[in-house]
Amino acid sequence: MADRLSPRAREIVAAARTLLEESGPAALTLRALADRLGIKAPSLYKHFPDKEAVETELVVQALTGAAEAMEAAEAREPGSLTGLARAYRAYALAHPHLYCLMTERPLPRASLPAGLEDRAAAPLMRVCGGEQDLARSFWAFAHGMVVLEIHGRFPADADLDAAWTRGVGALGA
Amino acid sequence: MADRLSPRAREIVAAARTLLEESGPAALTLRALADRLGIKAPSLYKHFPDKEAVETELVVQALTGAAEAMEAAEAREPGSLTGLARAYRAYALAHPHLYCLMTERPLPRASLPAGLEDRAAAPLMRVCGGEQDLARSFWAFAHGMVVLEIHGRFPADADLDAAWTRGVGALGA
DNA sequence: TTTGACGGCTAACGACGTTAGCCCTAGGTT
DNA sequence: AACCTAGGGCTAACGTCGTTAGCCGTCAAA
Numbered sequence: 001m002a003d004r005l006s007p008r009a010r011e012i013v014a015a016a017r018t019l020l021e022e023s024g025p026a027a028l029t030l031r032a033l034a035d036r037l038g039i040k041a042p043s044l045y046k047h048f049p050d051k052e053a054v055e056t057e058l059v060v061q062a063l064t065g066a067a068e069a070m071e072a073a074e075a076r077e078p079g080s081l082t083g084l085a086r087a088y089r090a091y092a093l094a095h096p097h098l099y100c101l102m103t104e105r106p107l108p109r110a111s112l113p114a115g116l117e118d119r120a121a122a123p124l125m126r127v128c129g130g131e132q133d134l135a136r137s138f139w140a141f142a143h144g145m146v147v148l149e150i151h152g153r154f155p156a157d158a159d160l161d162a163a164w165t166r167g168v169g170a171l172g173a
Numbered sequence: 174m175a176d177r178l179s180p181r182a183r184e185i186v187a188a189a190r191t192l193l194e195e196s197g198p199a200a201l202t203l204r205a206l207a208d209r210l211g212i213k214a215p216s217l218y219k220h221f222p223d224k225e226a227v228e229t230e231l232v233v234q235a236l237t238g239a240a241e242a243m244e245a246a247e248a249r250e251p252g253s254l255t256g257l258a259r260a261y262r263a264y265a266l267a268h269p270h271l272y273c274l275m276t277e278r279p280l281p282r283a284s285l286p287a288g289l290e291d292r293a294a295a296p297l298m299r300v301c302g303g304e305q306d307l308a309r310s311f312w313a314f315a316h317g318m319v320v321l322e323i324h325g326r327f328p329a330d331a332d333l334d335a336a337w338t339r340g341v342g343a344l345g346a
Numbered sequence: 347t348t349t350g351a352c353g354g355c356t357a358a359c360g361a362c363g364t365t366a367g368c369c370c371t372a373g374g375t376t
Numbered sequence: 377a378a379c380c381t382a383g384g385g386c387t388a389a390c391g392t393c394g395t396t397a398g399c400c401g402t403c404a405a406a
Binding site: 103104105106140144147148153160166167170171 | 318344
Protein backbone atom coordinates (compact mmCIF):
# COMPACT_ATOMS: atom_id res chain seq x y z
CA MET A 1 0.00 0.00 0.00
CA ALA A 2 2.71 2.44 0.99
CA ASP A 3 5.37 0.62 -1.00
CA ARG A 4 4.47 2.19 -4.28
CA LEU A 5 7.95 3.71 -4.23
CA SER A 6 11.46 2.59 -3.32
CA PRO A 7 13.00 4.21 -0.24
CA ARG A 8 15.25 6.38 -2.36
CA ALA A 9 12.31 7.48 -4.50
CA ARG A 10 10.49 8.48 -1.33
CA GLU A 11 13.44 10.62 -0.28
CA ILE A 12 13.32 12.33 -3.64
CA VAL A 13 9.63 13.05 -3.31
CA ALA A 14 10.17 14.39 0.21
CA ALA A 15 12.85 16.76 -1.06
CA ALA A 16 10.62 17.80 -3.95
CA ARG A 17 7.85 18.57 -1.50
CA THR A 18 9.91 20.86 0.71
CA LEU A 19 11.28 22.53 -2.40
CA LEU A 20 7.78 23.16 -3.71
CA GLU A 21 6.27 24.20 -0.41
CA GLU A 22 9.11 26.52 0.55
CA SER A 23 9.89 28.14 -2.78
CA GLY A 24 6.97 27.57 -5.14
CA PRO A 25 6.54 25.73 -8.43
CA ALA A 26 9.13 27.70 -10.38
CA ALA A 27 11.79 26.50 -7.94
CA LEU A 28 10.86 22.86 -8.41
CA THR A 29 13.56 22.10 -10.94
CA LEU A 30 15.22 18.76 -11.51
CA ARG A 31 18.62 20.38 -11.06
CA ALA A 32 17.56 22.08 -7.83
CA LEU A 33 15.97 18.88 -6.61
CA ALA A 34 19.11 16.90 -7.34
CA ASP A 35 21.22 19.57 -5.64
CA ARG A 36 19.21 19.26 -2.46
CA LEU A 37 19.85 15.51 -2.49
CA GLY A 38 23.56 15.91 -3.22
CA ILE A 39 23.33 14.26 -6.63
CA LYS A 40 23.15 15.39 -10.25
CA ALA A 41 19.97 15.90 -12.21
CA PRO A 42 20.27 12.97 -14.63
CA SER A 43 20.53 10.56 -11.70
CA LEU A 44 16.92 11.31 -10.87
CA TYR A 45 15.95 9.37 -13.99
CA LYS A 46 17.07 6.19 -12.24
CA HIS A 47 14.06 6.65 -9.97
CA PHE A 48 11.41 8.43 -12.04
CA PRO A 49 10.71 8.38 -15.76
CA ASP A 50 10.29 12.14 -15.92
CA LYS A 51 9.49 15.25 -13.92
CA GLU A 52 5.79 14.73 -14.27
CA ALA A 53 6.04 11.43 -12.38
CA VAL A 54 7.58 13.24 -9.42
CA GLU A 55 4.82 15.83 -9.52
CA THR A 56 2.23 13.09 -9.69
CA GLU A 57 3.66 11.67 -6.49
CA LEU A 58 3.29 15.10 -4.91
CA VAL A 59 -0.34 15.14 -6.02
CA VAL A 60 -0.79 11.80 -4.29
CA GLN A 61 0.63 13.27 -1.09
CA ALA A 62 -1.56 16.36 -1.38
CA LEU A 63 -4.69 14.33 -2.03
CA THR A 64 -3.91 11.99 0.86
CA GLY A 65 -3.31 14.92 3.17
CA ALA A 66 -6.55 16.55 2.13
CA ALA A 67 -8.44 13.29 2.69
CA GLU A 68 -6.94 12.98 6.17
CA ALA A 69 -7.82 16.57 7.01
CA MET A 70 -11.41 16.01 5.89
CA GLU A 71 -11.69 12.77 7.85
CA ALA A 72 -10.31 14.43 10.97
CA ALA A 73 -12.80 17.28 10.65
CA GLU A 74 -15.63 14.82 10.26
CA ALA A 75 -14.50 12.93 13.35
CA ARG A 76 -14.33 16.16 15.32
CA GLU A 77 -17.72 17.49 14.29
CA PRO A 78 -19.77 14.80 12.58
CA GLY A 79 -22.25 16.13 10.07
CA SER A 80 -20.94 19.69 10.21
CA LEU A 81 -20.53 21.39 6.88
CA THR A 82 -18.97 24.34 8.65
CA GLY A 83 -16.33 22.13 10.21
CA LEU A 84 -15.52 20.59 6.85
CA ALA A 85 -15.25 24.03 5.28
CA ARG A 86 -12.90 25.22 8.00
CA ALA A 87 -10.70 22.16 7.58
CA TYR A 88 -10.64 22.49 3.80
CA ARG A 89 -9.58 26.12 3.95
CA ALA A 90 -7.01 25.45 6.64
CA TYR A 91 -5.41 22.61 4.71
CA ALA A 92 -5.25 24.57 1.48
CA LEU A 93 -3.78 27.67 3.08
CA ALA A 94 -1.24 25.62 5.01
CA HIS A 95 0.05 24.12 1.73
CA PRO A 96 -0.86 26.58 -1.00
CA HIS A 97 1.67 25.42 -3.60
CA LEU A 98 0.82 21.80 -3.01
CA TYR A 99 -2.87 22.63 -3.20
CA CYS A 100 -2.46 24.39 -6.53
CA LEU A 101 -0.34 21.57 -7.93
CA MET A 102 -3.14 19.20 -6.97
CA THR A 103 -5.98 21.20 -8.47
CA GLU A 104 -4.74 23.34 -11.33
CA ARG A 105 -4.34 20.57 -13.87
CA PRO A 106 -6.15 17.44 -14.96
CA LEU A 107 -5.87 14.72 -12.33
CA PRO A 108 -3.42 11.97 -13.37
CA ARG A 109 -6.08 9.44 -12.44
CA ALA A 110 -4.31 6.51 -14.06
CA SER A 111 -1.31 6.99 -11.76
CA LEU A 112 -3.24 7.44 -8.52
CA PRO A 113 -3.70 4.76 -5.84
CA ALA A 114 -7.08 3.13 -6.32
CA GLY A 115 -9.85 4.79 -4.37
CA LEU A 116 -7.84 7.83 -3.27
CA GLU A 117 -9.94 10.33 -5.18
CA ASP A 118 -13.15 8.87 -3.78
CA ARG A 119 -11.70 8.76 -0.28
CA ALA A 120 -10.95 12.48 -0.38
CA ALA A 121 -14.48 13.20 -1.52
CA ALA A 122 -16.24 10.83 0.87
CA PRO A 123 -16.58 13.02 3.98
CA LEU A 124 -18.22 15.79 1.98
CA MET A 125 -20.51 13.30 0.29
CA ARG A 126 -21.58 11.99 3.68
CA VAL A 127 -22.25 15.44 5.11
CA CYS A 128 -24.33 16.23 2.04
CA GLY A 129 -26.41 13.11 2.61
CA GLY A 130 -25.42 11.73 -0.77
CA GLU A 131 -26.76 14.72 -2.66
CA GLN A 132 -24.19 14.97 -5.42
CA ASP A 133 -25.33 18.31 -6.77
CA LEU A 134 -25.02 19.87 -3.35
CA ALA A 135 -21.64 18.28 -2.74
CA ARG A 136 -20.31 19.51 -6.07
CA SER A 137 -21.57 23.05 -5.63
CA PHE A 138 -20.10 23.15 -2.15
CA TRP A 139 -16.78 21.85 -3.39
CA ALA A 140 -16.78 24.45 -6.14
CA PHE A 141 -17.50 27.19 -3.61
CA ALA A 142 -14.74 26.04 -1.25
CA HIS A 143 -12.22 25.55 -4.03
CA GLY A 144 -13.08 28.92 -5.52
CA MET A 145 -12.69 30.71 -2.19
CA VAL A 146 -9.37 29.07 -1.47
CA VAL A 147 -7.82 29.50 -4.86
CA LEU A 148 -8.92 33.11 -5.23
CA GLU A 149 -7.51 33.82 -1.80
CA ILE A 150 -4.22 32.07 -2.59
CA HIS A 151 -3.78 34.08 -5.76
CA GLY A 152 -4.62 37.35 -4.04
CA ARG A 153 -7.68 38.00 -6.16
CA PHE A 154 -9.88 39.38 -3.43
CA PRO A 155 -9.33 42.97 -2.27
CA ALA A 156 -6.71 43.13 0.46
CA ASP A 157 -9.26 44.35 2.98
CA ALA A 158 -11.95 41.82 2.09
CA ASP A 159 -13.55 40.00 5.02
CA LEU A 160 -13.13 36.46 3.78
CA ASP A 161 -14.40 34.87 6.98
CA ALA A 162 -17.69 36.62 6.33
CA ALA A 163 -17.79 35.40 2.74
CA TRP A 164 -17.12 31.84 3.89
CA THR A 165 -19.84 32.07 6.51
CA ARG A 166 -22.25 33.44 3.96
CA GLY A 167 -21.53 30.75 1.40
CA VAL A 168 -21.54 27.85 3.83
CA GLY A 169 -24.74 29.13 5.38
CA ALA A 170 -26.48 29.41 2.04
CA LEU A 171 -25.35 25.99 0.80
CA GLY A 172 -25.83 24.24 4.11
CA ALA A 173 -29.46 25.18 4.75
CA MET B 174 -8.18 54.66 -23.87
CA ALA B 175 -7.58 52.01 -26.50
CA ASP B 176 -4.19 53.46 -27.45
CA ARG B 177 -2.31 51.76 -24.68
CA LEU B 178 -0.42 49.91 -27.37
CA SER B 179 1.12 50.70 -30.73
CA PRO B 180 -0.57 49.11 -33.76
CA ARG B 181 2.23 46.59 -34.15
CA ALA B 182 2.01 45.68 -30.47
CA ARG B 183 -1.69 45.06 -30.91
CA GLU B 184 -0.96 42.70 -33.79
CA ILE B 185 1.43 40.82 -31.56
CA VAL B 186 -1.15 40.50 -28.79
CA ALA B 187 -3.73 39.31 -31.30
CA ALA B 188 -1.37 36.61 -32.55
CA ALA B 189 -0.55 35.64 -28.98
CA ARG B 190 -4.23 35.31 -28.25
CA THR B 191 -4.98 32.96 -31.11
CA LEU B 192 -1.87 30.97 -30.23
CA LEU B 193 -3.01 30.63 -26.63
CA GLU B 194 -6.64 29.95 -27.40
CA GLU B 195 -5.94 27.40 -30.12
CA SER B 196 -3.02 25.53 -28.61
CA GLY B 197 -2.83 26.26 -24.90
CA PRO B 198 -0.31 27.95 -22.65
CA ALA B 199 2.58 25.60 -23.43
CA ALA B 200 2.39 26.66 -27.08
CA LEU B 201 2.58 30.34 -26.23
CA THR B 202 6.29 30.68 -26.87
CA LEU B 203 8.09 33.80 -27.99
CA ARG B 204 9.60 31.89 -30.89
CA ALA B 205 6.23 30.47 -31.92
CA LEU B 206 4.66 33.88 -31.53
CA ALA B 207 7.34 35.49 -33.68
CA ASP B 208 6.99 32.72 -36.27
CA ARG B 209 3.29 33.41 -36.62
CA LEU B 210 4.12 37.04 -37.29
CA GLY B 211 6.87 36.26 -39.77
CA ILE B 212 9.61 37.73 -37.60
CA LYS B 213 12.25 36.41 -35.18
CA ALA B 214 11.81 36.12 -31.44
CA PRO B 215 14.22 38.86 -30.34
CA SER B 216 12.33 41.39 -32.44
CA LEU B 217 9.42 41.05 -30.04
CA TYR B 218 11.49 42.90 -27.48
CA LYS B 219 11.15 46.04 -29.59
CA HIS B 220 7.49 46.03 -28.57
CA PHE B 221 7.33 44.42 -25.14
CA PRO B 222 9.85 44.34 -22.30
CA ASP B 223 9.33 40.64 -21.69
CA LYS B 224 6.93 37.75 -22.15
CA GLU B 225 5.03 38.61 -19.02
CA ALA B 226 4.05 41.97 -20.52
CA VAL B 227 2.44 40.17 -23.47
CA GLU B 228 0.58 37.88 -21.10
CA THR B 229 -0.55 40.87 -19.08
CA GLU B 230 -2.08 42.31 -22.23
CA LEU B 231 -3.91 39.02 -22.73
CA VAL B 232 -5.22 39.30 -19.18
CA VAL B 233 -6.49 42.78 -20.05
CA GLN B 234 -8.34 41.33 -23.04
CA ALA B 235 -9.76 38.49 -20.98
CA LEU B 236 -10.90 40.79 -18.22
CA THR B 237 -12.44 43.18 -20.72
CA GLY B 238 -14.25 40.35 -22.46
CA ALA B 239 -15.55 39.03 -19.16
CA ALA B 240 -16.78 42.48 -18.20
CA GLU B 241 -18.59 42.83 -21.52
CA ALA B 242 -20.17 39.41 -21.14
CA MET B 243 -21.40 40.28 -17.64
CA GLU B 244 -22.76 43.63 -18.80
CA ALA B 245 -24.57 42.01 -21.70
CA ALA B 246 -26.12 39.43 -19.39
CA GLU B 247 -27.25 42.14 -17.04
CA ALA B 248 -28.80 44.07 -19.91
CA ARG B 249 -30.61 40.95 -21.09
CA GLU B 250 -32.00 39.93 -17.70
CA PRO B 251 -31.59 42.75 -15.18
CA GLY B 252 -31.24 41.55 -11.62
CA SER B 253 -30.96 37.90 -12.56
CA LEU B 254 -28.25 35.97 -10.75
CA THR B 255 -29.04 32.97 -12.92
CA GLY B 256 -28.43 34.98 -16.07
CA LEU B 257 -25.13 36.23 -14.74
CA ALA B 258 -24.09 32.69 -13.83
CA ARG B 259 -24.96 31.41 -17.27
CA ALA B 260 -22.97 34.19 -18.93
CA TYR B 261 -19.97 33.65 -16.64
CA ARG B 262 -19.85 29.97 -17.38
CA ALA B 263 -20.35 30.48 -21.10
CA TYR B 264 -17.55 33.03 -21.33
CA ALA B 265 -15.10 30.88 -19.38
CA LEU B 266 -15.84 27.73 -21.37
CA ALA B 267 -15.61 29.61 -24.65
CA HIS B 268 -12.08 30.78 -23.77
CA PRO B 269 -10.73 28.27 -21.26
CA HIS B 270 -7.03 29.03 -21.74
CA LEU B 271 -7.63 32.75 -21.60
CA TYR B 272 -9.78 32.31 -18.53
CA CYS B 273 -7.08 30.34 -16.74
CA LEU B 274 -4.41 32.83 -17.70
CA MET B 275 -6.59 35.53 -16.20
CA THR B 276 -7.32 33.76 -12.93
CA GLU B 277 -4.54 31.36 -12.05
CA ARG B 278 -2.02 33.93 -10.98
CA PRO B 279 -1.90 37.16 -9.02
CA LEU B 280 -3.52 39.98 -10.98
CA PRO B 281 -0.92 42.38 -12.44
CA ARG B 282 -3.00 45.22 -11.03
CA ALA B 283 -0.32 47.87 -11.57
CA SER B 284 -0.39 47.20 -15.33
CA LEU B 285 -4.16 47.14 -15.76
CA PRO B 286 -6.25 49.99 -17.17
CA ALA B 287 -7.73 51.94 -14.28
CA GLY B 288 -11.12 50.69 -13.22
CA LEU B 289 -11.11 47.52 -15.31
CA GLU B 290 -11.14 45.15 -12.36
CA ASP B 291 -14.03 47.04 -10.75
CA ARG B 292 -15.91 47.18 -14.04
CA ALA B 293 -15.78 43.39 -14.38
CA ALA B 294 -17.08 42.98 -10.84
CA ALA B 295 -19.77 45.66 -11.04
CA PRO B 296 -22.67 43.69 -12.56
CA LEU B 297 -22.38 41.01 -9.89
CA MET B 298 -22.15 43.65 -7.18
CA ARG B 299 -25.33 45.25 -8.49
CA VAL B 300 -27.25 41.97 -8.64
CA CYS B 301 -26.16 41.26 -5.08
CA GLY B 302 -27.51 44.59 -3.95
CA GLY B 303 -24.12 45.68 -2.73
CA GLU B 304 -23.74 42.75 -0.36
CA GLN B 305 -20.04 42.08 -0.72
CA ASP B 306 -20.01 38.80 1.18
CA LEU B 307 -22.70 37.41 -1.06
CA ALA B 308 -20.98 38.65 -4.19
CA ARG B 309 -17.67 37.12 -3.15
CA SER B 310 -19.15 33.77 -2.23
CA PHE B 311 -21.04 33.69 -5.52
CA TRP B 312 -17.91 34.55 -7.46
CA ALA B 313 -16.03 31.82 -5.64
CA PHE B 314 -18.76 29.33 -6.48
CA ALA B 315 -18.85 30.30 -10.14
CA HIS B 316 -15.07 30.36 -10.47
CA GLY B 317 -14.78 27.02 -8.71
CA MET B 318 -17.36 25.39 -10.94
CA VAL B 319 -15.75 26.70 -14.09
CA VAL B 320 -12.19 25.91 -13.24
CA LEU B 321 -12.95 22.44 -11.94
CA GLU B 322 -14.88 21.77 -15.12
CA ILE B 323 -12.09 23.09 -17.33
CA HIS B 324 -9.53 20.89 -15.63
CA GLY B 325 -11.75 17.83 -15.83
CA ARG B 326 -11.99 17.39 -12.10
CA PHE B 327 -15.65 16.42 -11.97
CA PRO B 328 -16.60 12.86 -12.90
CA ALA B 329 -17.19 12.55 -16.61
CA ASP B 330 -20.87 11.75 -16.08
CA ALA B 331 -21.51 14.52 -13.55
CA ASP B 332 -24.58 16.64 -14.15
CA LEU B 333 -22.97 20.05 -13.91
CA ASP B 334 -26.09 21.93 -14.95
CA ALA B 335 -27.75 20.52 -11.85
CA ALA B 336 -24.83 21.54 -9.65
CA TRP B 337 -24.97 25.08 -11.08
CA THR B 338 -28.69 25.28 -10.51
CA ARG B 339 -28.29 24.05 -6.98
CA GLY B 340 -25.53 26.50 -6.13
CA VAL B 341 -27.14 29.51 -7.76
CA GLY B 342 -30.43 28.65 -6.10
CA ALA B 343 -28.86 28.41 -2.67
CA LEU B 344 -26.84 31.60 -3.02
CA GLY B 345 -29.57 33.58 -4.76
CA ALA B 346 -32.34 33.10 -2.22
C1' DT C 347 21.53 66.01 -46.07
C1' DT C 348 21.80 64.31 -42.15
C1' DT C 349 19.80 62.44 -38.17
C1' DG C 350 17.23 59.49 -35.40
C1' DA C 351 13.48 56.57 -34.34
C1' DC C 352 11.56 52.35 -35.71
C1' DG C 353 11.75 47.64 -36.38
C1' DG C 354 13.90 44.10 -38.20
C1' DC C 355 18.20 40.70 -37.94
C1' DT C 356 22.14 37.14 -36.09
C1' DA C 357 24.81 35.23 -32.43
C1' DA C 358 24.95 33.88 -28.11
C1' DC C 359 24.07 32.97 -22.95
C1' DG C 360 22.26 30.46 -19.12
C1' DA C 361 18.60 27.43 -17.34
C1' DC C 362 15.47 24.00 -18.35
C1' DG C 363 14.01 18.78 -19.22
C1' DT C 364 16.01 14.95 -21.14
C1' DT C 365 19.11 11.18 -23.36
C1' DA C 366 23.20 8.36 -24.05
C1' DG C 367 26.70 6.07 -22.27
C1' DC C 368 30.11 5.12 -18.68
C1' DC C 369 31.50 3.40 -13.99
C1' DC C 370 31.61 1.83 -9.23
C1' DT C 371 29.81 -0.91 -5.56
C1' DA C 372 27.32 -4.70 -3.09
C1' DG C 373 25.29 -9.08 -2.97
C1' DG C 374 24.23 -13.39 -4.60
C1' DT C 375 25.55 -17.40 -7.79
C1' DT C 376 28.41 -20.77 -9.56
C1' DA D 377 37.49 -17.36 -5.28
C1' DA D 378 35.56 -15.62 -9.51
C1' DC D 379 31.73 -13.83 -11.69
C1' DC D 380 27.58 -11.54 -12.76
C1' DT D 381 24.02 -8.33 -12.15
C1' DA D 382 21.20 -4.65 -10.42
C1' DG D 383 21.29 -0.33 -8.32
C1' DG D 384 22.61 4.21 -8.38
C1' DG D 385 25.75 7.41 -9.21
C1' DC D 386 28.50 10.32 -13.01
C1' DT D 387 29.77 13.51 -17.44
C1' DA D 388 28.70 15.28 -21.90
C1' DA D 389 25.52 16.77 -24.76
C1' DC D 390 21.04 18.05 -27.27
C1' DG D 391 17.11 20.93 -28.20
C1' DT D 392 14.05 24.51 -26.39
C1' DC D 393 13.12 28.25 -23.60
C1' DG D 394 13.43 33.47 -22.27
C1' DT D 395 16.57 36.96 -22.89
C1' DT D 396 20.63 40.22 -24.17
C1' DA D 397 23.96 42.50 -27.15
C1' DG D 398 24.92 44.56 -31.08
C1' DC D 399 24.26 45.42 -36.00
C1' DC D 400 21.61 47.23 -40.11
C1' DG D 401 18.06 49.02 -43.32
C1' DT D 402 14.15 52.39 -44.03
C1' DC D 403 12.01 56.63 -43.83
C1' DA D 404 10.29 61.05 -42.01
C1' DA D 405 11.66 65.35 -39.89
C1' DA D 406 15.30 68.91 -39.05
